[in-house]
Amino acid sequence: MKKNAVLLWLAALLLWLAAGCAAGMGEEDPGLELWFPIDPELGIASAALDACPYQGEDPSIPGLLSALLAGPPPEEVEFTSLVPEGTRVLSWSLEEGVANVELSAAYAELAGVELTVTDYCITLTLSQLPGVDGVRITVNGGGQSYRDRRVLHRSDVLFSGAEETPVDVSAALYFRREGGDALGFELRRFRVTEGRVPAKEALSALAAGPEDKGLLPLLPGELAVRSARVDKGLCTADLSANLLEIPEEDRALAAASIVETLCSLDGVEQVLILMEGEPVEEFGGLDLTQPLRPSAGPEGGQPRRAGRELEPQP
16 A cells, blocks of 8 residues: 555544444344455545445355455455455354454564454454354464454444444435436435445435336446545446446436436535446447536436536437
8 A cells, every 4th residue: 555545544544433433333234244444545534444245155254254355346346455465264263252263374464553454354244243242363373472362342443432423414316207208306315324425325225216106217226336436526436337228218317317316415516427447438328438517407407518518429
């Protein structure tokens, strides 16, 4: 990592710890998750750690450890991994509520904040399992004797007295009006915890479809929001290749629904849509290589290129 990125990331970690780190800890458990560091290069300063769904079929200590050491799934582009290459699980056991994990000597390459963050990722991930109240991590040949005595608990990730501070975010989600080619919207309120990106939450809800009658979805339900970040009024939304499942005649309206929805969030003025990390030159007659602004109409419509009207290509 670059030195400046590490310093910024450390500052984000300290802020995250002080404010309450565990996003979603107090919510209904959606299933097992894997905890990873947020990639500091993305400039997401609201949290240092976050979780993504565990997609494996082995809901056990070795299954979760194997997935953690393999790193975040390719589609979870906002995450990174600090686990040194060559790190292996040498042994594990569960005794009196403590998961004892012995890792190979490569793990001893970690130090300082990177070691602390990686320890937290392992602890938060394993402590989801029934019967796991704490985690003890030892390193074979690493010379880290303190690990033989220290048991990490989920609550250790928080400073004493810290509380999670959820924030309520409102957004207008734009869908097709039933029986026509115009957009209509429904208002949604999201309770966003530390580490959750409002723009990503809004896009995921948009892909999931409307709740109000008279509105129809425009985006594929399987559409994955790879990342969404906001910088100086520009929201860059990276979507999966499922975007191409939208019929040609509906693509311009779908792009408008994305732009209108994201620009309903505070701080978002224009939107750049990517697909699998790459710009899209032509999408339903629209050039998506440049940022788009919402239409001038009250209910959405043709999005505008930032600075001037966006005309359909012939």
